[in-house]
Amino acid sequence: MEVIFAYINILGSFSLAVSGALTAIHKRFDVFGVFIVAFVTAIGGGTLRDMFLTEREVFWLHDTNPLYAIIAGTVLTIVFRSKIKHLYKPLLLFDAIGLGLFTITGVQIGIDQNLDLINCIILGTITGTFGGIIRDILVNEIPVIFRKEVYATISILGGLVYYLLFHTRIDSIWINLIPIVIIITLRLIVVYYKISLPSIYRNGKKSD
Amino acid sequence: MEVIFAYINILGSFSLAVSGALTAIHKRFDVFGVFIVAFVTAIGGGTLRDMFLTEREVFWLHDTNPLYAIIAGTVLTIVFRSKIKHLYKPLLLFDAIGLGLFTITGVQIGIDQNLDLINCIILGTITGTFGGIIRDILVNEIPVIFRKEVYATISILGGLVYYLLFHTRIDSIWINLIPIVIIITLRLIVVYYKISLPSIYRNGKKSD
């Protein structure tokens, strides 16, 4: 289980670093700016989660592997930036993988600390989505997840599935695999079919 | 005292959740966006305060009541959104109540930790006002309290009154009640009469 989460952290960090670096390149940040947005996108959610928990030190202080994964992802993105632009679909996949992997890490940490269901779900959602929220704040835009794409709702749902599975007696590989696959699949379906949450507004116009 | 603060947290969270949800609805966020802005507005200040203090775990991790109060407040706001728009005055009252309740909670926690006056006041002001600041950052606006309405100044003043009363020997019910009433009253007076802090600028024009 420990080993699985170590790989998850590395793969998830790499994926989200690529996503963050591309956003920063799109905004024409300098090299340092690209690196910092990549870092924040990749570790922002997990860092915030760990800051909430008094017993946990921020995870990258004692496990530097995710940091090297982020540097690798950022360097590769900068080097291949002209090509990656055309790779919208693989990118989306990376982002969905990051969402799936990080959500269940957060829920698991909540379970480890004997927290209530609602808090486990909150920790999972924060771990999965807040890196992207902080990324959008840094580039001075309203976080994209607040307006479309059912992003966080999928994280909440996947976290709930993980929580329920964890309290069954099935094999731990399935406990991890099923919610990850659900999150990635739902996320890709939502983007592919451009699904939104049902609107609470009478018409589609954005006020102010 | 513990019981009083439990009720304060619930009532304050509900009030600020309504205020946050309305801001998000005004910006036409999707349902999830409305919920997250409501959560952040309601628990942002107290969460930041608890993250500063090594001995305190973030308060909603072990007391989930404020979380349910936020969900209730958000659901009610979404359901009655068309009517609440016309209820500007009650809303302002809710916001003022949240400011008053949360400010004294923060000061009290500072006193419990034997901190200096200046730090107690800072913790009170953060608890009372930072939820609103983070809300404004999330919706990509300059926090309203930086430019008008004497919001934080009242929080500082109320916190100071609480701190001084706490070190007298009067009954604890008055220690809580007097600064809360002062904060709410001052806040409503300021809004009603459109009072601002004395300007440090020669004329009223806003540069860039």
Added chain:
Amino acid sequence: MEVIFAYINILGSFSLAVSGALTAIHKRFDVFGVFIVAFVTAIGGGTLRDMFLTEREVFWLHDTNPLYAIIAGTVLTIVFRSKIKHLYKPLLLFDAIGLGLFTITGVQIGIDQNLDLINCIILGTITGTFGGIIRDILVNEIPVIFRKEVYATISILGGLVYYLLFHTRIDSIWINLIPIVIIITLRLIVVYYKISLPSIYRNGKKSD
């Protein structure tokens, strides 16, 4: 060493408070807004660093001297605001001093906690630069360090020099002085000659 760092914290806080207050005045914030931007600019980086480390309480909770230095810097800036506007060069110097002083404080804390090189550098850079980043987010602008002026790169470089010197056997006064002087000198050179990081973009146009 303790005494040196106490002075560094006071001087650095004062310098960055002046820088933050000037930004807020430029945006025409009210008096409270000026104070809070000054506070955040001055203590934001060190506060974030301490929130990452479970063993450290946020530094200004038990050492209030930096807080009074910030209040002094802000009051002086407000009083002399019309004159300081013409003092662009001394200001830049203050900002560079803050960067140099705070960077090495962060690296030293990382070393004290037996962290890896990469984490020490990250803590140094966060301590030196995040106050300014949070300042820019609060005034609703894309943080200036993401686009120009080689700000953070110098912090990383200076932090690295400090880390290396610390593991030699030279006198502790030099361990502190050399990286501080390097950071301040490089920063002033960069601003004076308008040096940027090599661009990764084909032309200078900023997209969207």
